[in-house]
Amino acid sequence: MHLDHDLDEKYPHRHTYSAPATERPDGTRRALRIGLGGPVGSGKTATVAALCRALRTEVSIAVVTNDIYTREDADFLLRQAVLPPERIQAVETGACPHTAIRDDISANLEAVEDLEDAVGPLDLILVESGGDNLTATFSKGLVDAQVFVIDVAGGDDIPRKGGPGVTTADLLVINKTDLAPYVGSDLERMALDAKKQRGELPVAFTSLTSAEGVGPVADWVRARLAAWTA
Incomplete structure (x- = not known):
């Protein structure tokens, strides 16, 4: 799912894990893991909530959230009742969020595996990073694809x-x-600048104030799930 481009040459220290196996120890296919990162306040948690609402009747889904010292994002999802409580796990990183999604991914991997053991089989696990900056990336050992959220x-x-x-x-x-x-x-x-930076990689414009606002992102996730299970 990952497109390497030249990231590994520019930032070799950012991706220190090999791609995870697609099967669980019992031989069943594991869930597709999609990471959501982005700056503070860009709307990552709201995007996760909207995706859960859009997809929860179609696929078996769970969420892992990351915050430095709190369960703030997980508590927001619980208050919104986007998923049953047992499908939402919180990780307290204790440091900059990128450390837990890129450098030492053990806490997140444990949370992902615990969810699959407890409520699996799962089709999709969303891993939300705590608010970071424009350098935030996920280890390829943690997620199969990354979504990066910015806001106007x-x-x-x-x-x-x-x-x-x-x-x-x-x-x-x-x-x-x-x-x-x-x-x-x-x-x-913004669209033109994104095109120059990203080439053919997709860009989605969203406004979560409307019921269908997360539609382009949900459609992209559906396409990734279709490829994952094919």
């Missing part, structure tokens, strides 16, 4: 600035498009 309120120059999250994520999500007129962000410019 952060400035329409973010796609142009690039960074590993923007340039190499399997899907770039530009969120909160409904705010563009109020914060002076040019969506067309």
Whole structure:
């Protein structure tokens, strides 16, 4: 699922694990793992919640959240009742979130495996990073594909600035498009800059204030699931 591009040459220390096996120890196929990263406040947790609502009647899904010292994101998902409580696991990273999704992935791997043991078989596990910056990337030993979420309120120059999250994520999500007129962000410019940075890699524009706002991301996840189970 990962597209290597030249990330490993530019940032060899960021990917220190080989791709995980596609089967569990009992021989059954494990769940597809998709990581969601992005800056603080970009809408990662809201995107996870919207994806759970969109997909929970179609596939067996679970979520792992990452926060530094709290269960804030997991508690939000629980309050929203997007999934049964036993399908949501919280990881407290104790340090910058990227350490637990890229450098030492053991806590997240344990959470993923515990979910598969407890409520499996699962089709999909979403692993949400705590809020980080434009350098946040997931280890290939943890997830099969990465979604990177930015938002228009952060400035329409973010796609142009690039960074590993923007340039190499399997899907770039530009969120909160409904705010563009109020914060002076040019969506067309963002689309053009993202295209220059990412080439043929997909970009989705979302506004989670509408019922169908997460539709483009949900469709992308469905396509990844279809490829995973083919």
